[in-house]
Amino acid sequence: MTSPAFEAFLAKIYVDAEARARxxxxxxxxxxxxxxxxxxxxxxxxxxxxxxxxxAASFERKRTRQQGSASPRHNWRGFRG
Numbered sequence: 607m608t609s610p611a612f613e614a615f616l617a618k619i620y621v622d623a624e625a626r627a628r629x630x631x632x633x634x635x636x637x638x639x640x641x642x643x644x645x646x647x648x649x650x651x652x653x654x655x656x657x658x659x660x661x662a663a664s665f666e667r668k669r670t671r672q673q674g675s676a677s678p679r680h681n682w683r684g685f686r687g
Contacts, residue, residue, distance in 0.1 A: 608646070615640045615650070620662050621669075630655060 615637060619626045629636045629650075637647040 609642070611641055612646045612650075615642060619658065620665055623662070626658070626662060630658075 619629045625636070633651040633653070634647045637650045642650070
């Protein structure tokens with residue numbers, strides 16, 4: 607089980623490019639600065655860096671699409687979803 611601090615840190619490195627760059631450069635130091643336990647630091651240090659970057663890019667594309675959409679979304683049948 608992960609702590610709320612762990613989840614918040616993980617969310618931050620997914621959406622904040624500067625925080626992600628600092629993390630990639632020194633994962634344990636950044637995790638410790640966030641107040642995470644040694645076990646959580648080690649877990650984050652083992653994260654798949656390529657997967658992290660891919661997920662972050664995907665989240666950014668989704669945010670960009672959502673911000674650019676002025677009208678409500680409709681599903682394929684035309685109903686609001």
